[in-house]
Amino acid sequence: MLGxxxxxxxxxATLIAENLKIPQISSGDLFRDHQDRDTELGRVARSYMKxxxxxxxxxxxxxxxxxxxxNTGVGGFLLDGFPRTIGQAKALDQALANSGGIDLAIYVNVPETELIHRLSGRLVCSKCKTQYHTIFAPPSEPCICDxxxxxxxxxxxxxxxxxxxxFQVYQEETAPLIGYYQVLGRLREVNGVGSIEKIGERLLRALD
Ligand SMILES: [Zn+2]
Structure with missing residues (x-):
């Protein structure tokens, strides 16, 4: 998943993974898992993150x-939030060379003005961590957790x-992946504006 x-x-990614019955892997989840299990990789990652x-x-x-x-034999997987750079994409392709690399990169396209609108309206409760949005999921009382x-x-x-x-980091480091997968003939672009259900339908159709 790119975007x-x-x-x-x-x-x-969660909806697709459930629908296709394949696991969803996010680099954030992997970091947390390795740190929880206190593996060597987890310790190395933590030393940078701290x-x-x-x-x-x-x-x-x-x-x-x-x-x-x-996890070989799970019938596939969905990567969410990885690769984030051309370097990571190339390394992934090399590592998966025996099985032909990843099948598809799905690019969720949303205009920047819409993204700013979405991100700038997000609110979170500092105590129970419930998330709200000033427009899409407003609390009953302004700025107070329900x-x-x-x-x-x-x-x-x-x-x-x-x-x-x-956005700047995304443009510089991640957006070039769109061209990278396009050249390989593996890019599917999906319009990411609309309801969660509508976008989900478009994604599943693109994957069909
Ligand atoms: Zn709360």
Missing amino acids: PPGAGKGTQ DGVLVPDKVTITMVMDWIEQ KCMTELNQRDDDKPEAIKKR
Whole structure:
């Protein structure tokens, strides 16, 4: 699954994985799993993350390949949030060379103005972590959590300056993957504007 921040990749990946009965792998989940199990890879990843440094491609790729090796025979998998760079994509293709690499890259296309609208409206309860959205899922009382009456906040990640930075990183590092998979004839582009159900239908049709 490819797409800019706020495109709804995680939500859609879960729906597709359930529909196709294949596991969904996200690099974030793999990091957490390795850290929970306190593996060597988990410790290495943590040493970078605690300094606020991006985990090097090599570590992430090793985790993904480790998962794939442990799960052969599951009939496929869906990668969500990985690869994030051309370097990771090439390494993945090399590692999967025996089975012909990944089958498809699905690009969820959403215009930037819509993405900013989505991301900048997100609110989260600092106490129970319930998520809201000023337009799509507003709380009953403005800025107050329905469940625990705590004040709602915007995540630092969703503040205007941070959103701008996330888009910039996406444009520079991840967006080139669209061309990379297009050249390989493996890209499917899906319109990511509309209801979750509608977008889900388009994705399943693209995968058919
Ligand atoms: Zn709450």
